[in-house]
Amino acid sequence: DAEITQSPRHKITETGRQVTLACHQTWNHNNMFWYRQDLGHGLRLIHYSYGVHDTNKGEVSDGYSVSRSNTEDLPLTLESAASSQTSVYFCASSKDYEQYFGPGTRLTVT
Amino acid sequence: RKEVEQDPGPFNVPEGATVAFNCTYSNSASQSFFWYRQDCRKEPKLLMSVYSSGNEDGRFTAQLNRASQYISLLIRDSKLSDSATYLCVVNYAGNMLTFGGGTRLMVKP
Numbered sequence A: 001d002a003e004i005t006q007s008p009r010h011k012i013t014e015t016g017r018q019v020t021l022a023c024h025q026t027w028n029h030n031n032m033f034w035y036r037q038d039l040g041h042g043l044r045l046i047h048y049s050y051g052v053h054d055t056n057k058g059e060v061s062d063g064y065s066v067s068r069s070n071t072e073d074l075p076l077t078l079e080s081a082a083s084s085q086t087s088v089y090f091c092a093s094s095k096d097y098e099q100y101f102g103p104g105t106r107l108t109v110t
Numbered sequence B: 001r002k003e004v005e006q007d008p009g010p011f012n013v014p015e016g017a018t019v020a021f022n023c024t025y026s027n028s029a030s031q032s033f034f035w036y037r038q039d040c041r042k043e044p045k046l047l048m049s050v051y052s053s054g055n056e057d058g059r060f061t062a063q064l065n066r067a068s069q070y071i072s073l074l075i076r077d078s079k080l081s082d083s084a085t086y087l088c089v090v091n092y093a094g095n096m097l098t099f100g101g102g103t104r105l106m107v108k109p
Helices: none
Strands: A004-007 A010-013 A019-025 A031-038 A042-051 A054-057 A064-066 A076-078 A087-094 A099-101 A105-109 B004-006 B011-014 B019-025 B032-038 B045-050 B055-057 B060-065 B070-075 B084-091 B097-099 B103-108
Touching (some): A004 A087, A010 A019, A019 A105, A099 B045, B004 B084, B019 B084, B019 B103, B032 B060, B032 B070, B070 B084
Parallel strands (some): A010 A105, B011 B103
Antiparallel strands (some): A019 A076, A031 A042, A031 A087, A042 A054, A064 A076, A087 A099, B004 B019, B055 B060, B084 B097
16 A cells, blocks of 8 residues: 655654654655644644655745655755754645645654 | 634533534635644544535535635534544645644543
8 A cells, every 4th residue: 555654753863963854655646745743833844845856945944954856755854953853743745735644753852 | 813723622522422613714815625633643634625515524524614714624423533633724825735733622431
């Protein structure tokens, strides 16, 4: 069955380190998205991509980057992790408007 | 003003009760509307799309009022398993979605 996966599911890292979160989907969707979810803020869009080599900034993109070298993957990189980036990160993909989410990555920056 | 607003709840209801949630959105150009369900510490899952004519899926009914810019979700005969956070979601342009903060439902025995 087609699916969307994220790895790692949990990660603890230190301030200043570079961290990459993986997202992989097998639906062959062109659209992929990264969100973070924090108490009091709901889901906020970090970056999104509408196809290979296309990337766009979302609402809270500072400190994050993405690259899209193939249809299946959209890795999210935290260039220099900060404590404010402690959060749950969700990846999603879509063909049109209906987005399907991965299981999430819980990131703690100490 | 938030683009998508929901009452955060919690709504505490007994099993078998009918409960309704409303959501308002600010952008009149909004094109597509959805309800997502999110269980604690899990990913959001699409519950249903919301069409202008209203739509029903088993115990769940969704309605859209474009004139007043609100969306509703009605759950009949609530089950314990309906306990979750319900997210109102709106598409404005392209394939991006804006999420409301969610309404928490707790169904009690």
